[in-house]
Amino acid sequence: LARAALTLYAEQGFEQTTAAEIARAAGLTERTFFRHFADKREVLFYGTDAVRDLMMRAVADAPRTAGAMDTVGLVLRSVGTVIQEGGDLARVRAAVVSATPELRERELVKLAEFAEAMAGALRARGVAGPAASLAAETGLAVYKVAFARWASEPGQSEFPLVLQECLAELRDVLAGRQPSPA
Amino acid sequence: LARAALTLYAEQGFEQTTAAEIARAAGLTERTFFRHFADKREVLFYGTDAVRDLMMRAVADAPRTAGAMDTVGLVLRSVGTVIQEGGDLARVRAAVVSATPELRERELVKLAEFAEAMAGALRARGVAGPAASLAAETGLAVYKVAFARWASEPGQSEFPLVLQECLAELRDVLAGRQPSPA
Numbered sequence: 511l512a513r514a515a516l517t518l519y520a521e522q523g524f525e526q527t528t529a530a531e532i533a534r535a536a537g538l539t540e541r542t543f544f545r546h547f548a549d550k551r552e553v554l555f556y557g558t559d560a561v562r563d564l565m566m567r568a569v570a571d572a573p574r575t576a577g578a579m580d581t582v583g584l585v586l587r588s589v590g591t592v593i594q595e596g597g598d599l600a601r602v603r604a605a606v607v608s609a610t611p612e613l614r615e616r617e618l619v620k621l622a623e624f625a626e627a628m629a630g631a632l633r634a635r636g637v638a639g640p641a642a643s644l645a646a647e648t649g650l651a652v653y654k655v656a657f658a659r660w661a662s663e664p665g666q667s668e669f670p671l672v673l674q675e676c677l678a679e680l681r682d683v684l685a686g687r688q689p690s691p692a
Numbered sequence: 693l694a695r696a697a698l699t700l701y702a703e704q705g706f707e708q709t710t711a712a713e714i715a716r717a718a719g720l721t722e723r724t725f726f727r728h729f730a731d732k733r734e735v736l737f738y739g740t741d742a743v744r745d746l747m748m749r750a751v752a753d754a755p756r757t758a759g760a761m762d763t764v765g766l767v768l769r770s771v772g773t774v775i776q777e778g779g780d781l782a783r784v785r786a787a788v789v790s791a792t793p794e795l796r797e798r799e800l801v802k803l804a805e806f807a808e809a810m811a812g813a814l815r816a817r818g819v820a821g822p823a824a825s826l827a828a829e830t831g832l833a834v835y836k837v838a839f840a841r842w843a844s845e846p847g848q849s850e851f852p853l854v855l856q857e858c859l860a861e862l863r864d865v866l867a868g869r870q871p872s873p874a
Binding site: 682 | 761762826833837858867868
């Protein structure tokens, strides 16, 4: 159902696609669609809870000795692996989201909530408040930049690797070093 | 007009306040209100263009030798100074914005646009694409965390100083150093 929706959104536009069409494309009834999703927007965000759970698990699994930013790095690797395994799903989804202002707004809200959840999880590990927020918000910044790079060069590189490169590059940028060519 | 609106939003809530009430509190007619603002939401975002101009000017004024993150630091100082000069305006505004989901969304969109504008300005200075985006997005992260800290302790410290402290702390966090107590 989700893949049928994504394909239609990408082909004919999010606004132009109806729940009935999605259901038909998936060989199901409209009623079945609405048993799974509150509306057609929901299809693009149903994975949010799973990603948040994944992030929280990655924080919990990080070694006790890992610093705030290393923990965030482990979270990024974990999320990056799942996205990479989804093939072109995340890329297609991102293209649909970025084409519609309403969806872009919702995506920004989701990402901000992720950062808050991550900061909370870091504080729960004993990281001081400001350091926890800084590490979490910065992790989000790295995610955004890495995703844009990965999505712009399909099939070129693994997403977890691009995330790692971006994090290393940010360390260079903050240390005032010339970033190494990626 | 803007101050009258902020006061009413803070006192009785954004949803509950009408344009007519704001105009009355400022000793003006409702028609005058709508000559200045498209709607009552606009009152909270009319400074957006001025802040963007300020950011662009700070980037243009940065010394040629300044690295990407140092340039972002100068932008933060410039924006921080203006916000500090506004006294409690920014704090009251932030409280109103954070109390209403629709306004929070618009604020996130505005901040994301700021990051894009800043990344563009850095690229125009010759900073490589990923480094420009990383520095800009990270500057935004620092801004968010610093603002929350500054807003939570009214009158305690100057906003440009809190911004500088947060940037220094982020450098520590990324270098894996224990952050110095703020």
